Amino acid sequence: MKETPLSNCERDFLLKAIEEKKRLDGRQTYDYRKIKITFGTDYGCCFVDLGQTRVMAQASCELVAPKDSRPNEGIMSFNLELSPMASPAFEQGRQSELSVKLNRQLERCLRNSKCIDTESLCVVSGEKVWKIRVDVHTLNNDGNLMDAASVAAISALCHFRRPDVGIQGEEVTVYGPEERDPIPLSIYHMPISVSFAFFQQGTYLLVDPCEREERVMDGLLMIAMNKHREICSIQSSGGIMLLKEQVMRCSKIASVKVSEITELINKALLNDKTARKAGGRCGFAESMPQERITALKTDQTSVEMTDVAETASSVFQTAEAPPQTAPSPLVPAPGVGQVGEGVRNTWGLEEEGEEEENEEGVSSGGDSVEEMTKMEEEQHKESKSRKADVVEILDSDEEEEEEEEEVVILYPETTGKAKNAGSSSGQKGAATSRKQRKK
Amino acid sequence: MKQKKKKILQGGRGRCGCVSSCRETRCSVRMFSVLKERVGQILLPGDEFCCGPQDTLPLTDSGKPERLVAGPGLRLSGDRLLVSRSGVLRHKEPNKFWIESQQRRYVPAKGETVIGVVTAKAGDVFKVDFGGSEPASLSYLAFDGATKRNRPNVQVGDLVFAQFIVANKDMEPELVCIDGSGRANGMGVFGAGGLLIKVSLGLVRRLLVPNSELRADLQQLFPCELVVGMNGRVWVRAGTVQQTLILANLLQSCDTMTAPQRQQLFRNVWTRLHGAGLTEDPKDQLVLCGGPEPMDFLVFV
Numbered sequence: 001m002k003e004t005p006l007s008n009c010e011r012d013f014l015l016k017a018i019e020e021k022k023r024l025d026g027r028q029t030y031d032y033r034k035i036k037i038t039f040g041t042d043y044g045c046c047f048v049d050l051g052q053t054r055v056m057a058q059a060s061c062e063l064v065a066p067k068d069s070r071p072n073e074g075i076m077s078f079n080l081e082l083s084p085m086a087s088p089a090f091e092q093g094r095q096s097e098l099s100v101k102l103n104r105q106l107e108r109c110l111r112n113s114k115c116i117d118t119e120s121l122c123v124v125s126g127e128k129v130w131k132i133r134v135d136v137h138t139l140n141n142d143g144n145l146m147d148a149a150s151v152a153a154i155s156a157l158c159h160f161r162r163p164d165v166g167i168q169g170e171e172v173t174v175y176g177p178e179e180r181d182p183i184p185l186s187i188y189h190m191p192i193s194v195s196f197a198f199f200q201q202g203t204y205l206l207v208d209p210c211e212r213e214e215r216v217m218d219g220l221l222m223i224a225m226n227k228h229r230e231i232c233s234i235q236s237s238g239g240i241m242l243l244k245e246q247v248m249r250c251s252k253i254a255s256v257k258v259s260e261i262t263e264l265i266n267k268a269l270l271n272d273k274t275a276r277k278a279g280g281r282c283g284f285a286e287s288m289p290q291e292r293i294t295a296l297k298t299d300q301t302s303v304e305m306t307d308v309a310e311t312a313s314s315v316f317q318t319a320e321a322p323p324q325t326a327p328s329p330l331v332p333a334p335g336v337g338q339v340g341e342g343v344r345n346t347w348g349l350e351e352e353g354e355e356e357e358n359e360e361g362v363s364s365g366g367d368s369v370e371e372m373t374k375m376e377e378e379q380h381k382e383s384k385s386r387k388a389d390v391v392e393i394l395d396s397d398e399e400e401e402e403e404e405e406e407v408v409i410l411y412p413e414t415t416g417k418a419k420n421a422g423s424s425s426g427q428k429g430a431a432t433s434r435k436q437r438k439k
Numbered sequence: 440m441k442q443k444k445k446k447i448l449q450g451g452r453g454r455c456g457c458v459s460s461c462r463e464t465r466c467s468v469r470m471f472s473v474l475k476e477r478v479g480q481i482l483l484p485g486d487e488f489c490c491g492p493q494d495t496l497p498l499t500d501s502g503k504p505e506r507l508v509a510g511p512g513l514r515l516s517g518d519r520l521l522v523s524r525s526g527v528l529r530h531k532e533p534n535k536f537w538i539e540s541q542q543r544r545y546v547p548a549k550g551e552t553v554i555g556v557v558t559a560k561a562g563d564v565f566k567v568d569f570g571g572s573e574p575a576s577l578s579y580l581a582f583d584g585a586t587k588r589n590r591p592n593v594q595v596g597d598l599v600f601a602q603f604i605v606a607n608k609d610m611e612p613e614l615v616c617i618d619g620s621g622r623a624n625g626m627g628v629f630g631a632g633g634l635l636i637k638v639s640l641g642l643v644r645r646l647l648v649p650n651s652e653l654r655a656d657l658q659q660l661f662p663c664e665l666v667v668g669m670n671g672r673v674w675v676r677a678g679t680v681q682q683t684l685i686l687a688n689l690l691q692s693c694d695t696m697t698a699p700q701r702q703q704l705f706r707n708v709w710t711r712l713h714g715a716g717l718t719e720d721p722k723d724q725l726v727l728c729g730g731p732e733p734m735d736f737l738v739f740v
Contacts, residue, residue, distance in 0.1 A: 004556070004568060004570065005556050005558050005568055005596065006556075006596070007556045007596050007597065007598050007635060008594070008596040008597060008598075009597075009598050009629060009631070009632070009633055009634070009635060009674075010634065010635050011596075012631065012632075013632070013633065013634045013680075013683075016680060017680050017684065020680055022680055022681065022684060024684065024687075025688070026684070026688070
């Protein structure tokens, strides 16, 4: 599905506002939106909210054979998925340009910077190593997916615990979480990416662009840094030309932002750890705030509760006992099975007809069971007759009925009974059942 | 200095929903009074009002059955009135009932005026996106004073204010920028400036109602221009860029607020604007975060 097109009026207004240093939501040029980091109940599950942009990362591990070129190093793999949940412009399954670009950036930011000690992931050199996999899913796109994804990925890795492994000679034992506590990964540093959007050929710049700002920007500069002021990755897209001073200025801003965000991540990790230790409830469900639409709220209304107990007990008493369960099936004639006996219908119609039923003869060799189709409530049921030797009885569904009607069992020749499992509630409206007898 | 008065272009129906979803029924007096009791209460889909055979006829009521007009959210099925949306039941004299609900997705209906974005020019028509499932078509000739030689000045990416002449589930929707008599009547292409925002349909209806409280509150703040499309899009323009942004943020925030909450929010904004004094110095910026629950919003002065 295509995204809503951006009108000229919005584009002009946004550019004019940026020239006056105003942003749509009132932020300053170097301000980030509110970042919220929460962890799920599993280790390694992390949700990040950057304003309205929402992203989820999950880290997991498995034991695999290592690469031939590096027999004593673990493997890291990253995967970012643009889900159609995030925006109508993202299509399921298609690798769009944006998706390829974000995946590449995430890999460069986290793998090439060697933020995780891969040698500690080795179990048996040349045979078994841990493969750590981080999956990032975008849940809502309001601009700047890259930053949110990088924060989510590194937080998930910091939060993750892998199973403990014991080696005794040749034997390798992987302990489950009940046997031994899982151990965290060894992480050297936390690279975090900061995005800068440029407008009017590089004259104006904004940090953390929202979705509308991203649509009118000329180019994007992404700098991935850690809090020790080491640049892990730097990428410029959009084809704008930047001056050296601009890039230096951006890197200074990025270092400030990264230290703030790193502190936020550490605080979130600490909160989660204390909550788990104290045995308190943790996880995503707990972290969601209660949001209410108060415009359509009414005050509490009172419910009439008098005589509730008496009414309930009287209903129980007057209701009929449920029919008994069917006994095991019997075979009255070859080729025919019978389970239980049908309940006598309570329609009170056509008493004479019932006696006729018992004397039916059918000349067909076999029996057939037909399925019933549910009909419209307002229409009357009619019985259809097919070939001469088949007798059908259709029951009508009444409006408030819950049970499916059961169907007809036909018997060849000798006395048989056609059975209905009829409903027993009183019916208004026509319930017709006509039977045809074939001599 | 000429005061820029607020210009609000109204179209379609204010509150009681569209023609296509109104049905009349002859109903017993009892159902009418039962419905009337529930006005202002919240109803859920599946609630029903039966109009079956009367057990007792109150002596005080006049025996004449009244016609009942069921608006959006209410549906007739036989002699029962079913609720198909969750929301608050509203009533308009003498006999109109409907359900007011919070919804963001727009379904086109004939006669309603909407704000659309021109996405393409194809032959003799423009393709206009209004937020529905497919783009609507708007003919070149459906503008005031347009002839085959005199084409309207509309480019791709422009905003237009138009009304539906064809809008049903089987055909492609069609828009026109003239009314029945051939005059523009406020419709057509937008001029430059202003900002387009997206709000819920409930807020749009509250803005368009004849004596809208929301409009009255907005009038107190500062002069501005508003165009309200029934597809949930609102175009705003005020004196300066700042004021336009304030207005846009206010409208998006007061969507889910009750009247007292909204009035308190507007009072806060008013005191910030007029009490502190609007300074021209761009360095003097105040960021005010948070309004009454549940939405936060930012105002800067």
